[in-house]
Amino acid sequence: MLHIEQMSLTRRDKQRDFRVTLPSLTLAPGEIGALTGFSGCGKSTLLEMIGLILQPDTLRRYQLDAQTDITADVTENDTAVLAGLRARHFGFMLQNGGLLPYLTVRQNIQLPRQVAGLPAESSLTESAIDHLNLRPLLNHYPKQLSIGERQRVAFIRAIAHQPAILLADEPTAALDPVNAQSLYSLITGIVKELKITALIVSHDWTLVDKFGFAHYHAYTEENGSVFKKQ
Secondary structure, X not given: OXXXXXXXXXXXXXXXXXXXXXXXXXXXOOOEEEEEOOOOOOHHHHHHHHOOOOOOOEEEEEEEEOOXXXXXXXXXXXXXXXXXXXXXXXXXXXXXXXXXXXXXHHHHHHHHHHHOOOOOOOHHHHHHHHHOOOHHHOOOOHHHOOHHHHHHHHHHHHHOOOOXXXXXXXXXXXXXXXXXXXXXXXXXXXXXXXXXXXXXXOOOHHHHHHOOOEEEEEEEEOOEEEEEEO
């Protein structure tokens, strides 16, 4: 079970300081959470803190599961240790897919498994490829895919190494409403089946509520925003 307490970071620019705070977050395996809020409230910043990309200024507790407490690793900010934790435990899905343009669909999907030192192929990825109707596209390059196809490939790549946690930053931002709902349906089904913990940044509160995601919304406070569970 993913559990975080008192995580915060102050972003500084020329005009002001802006503090992003998460008092508490708990998500069980197979559960999906959503971060929502106004543009610029710090949704992506918070996701990057949770994904061990940005170091928080303050952190009371960070547990990946009941046995894995990484609070000290995060606060000590050992880049090699954090890189290893990211590679083993996290899958990332970016807003634009983030596929490498010089790799084929199959090579993009295989990449995180290779980085993690796993065999390039697995029954999980092969099953997901068939489930998402991507087998005819395996030798295509990203530029040959539609936006919806790129996002489906990005999803498989994010879970290919069977991470404990999936982090997705606005995965439906470039999709029309029909494809957005279809992608959320796919993510929900596979996340529950594999018992992955997932956290999604979303601008679409209607879909978040429709799919019953655990909803953490940004509330404006003096000099920043605080993400609280709805």
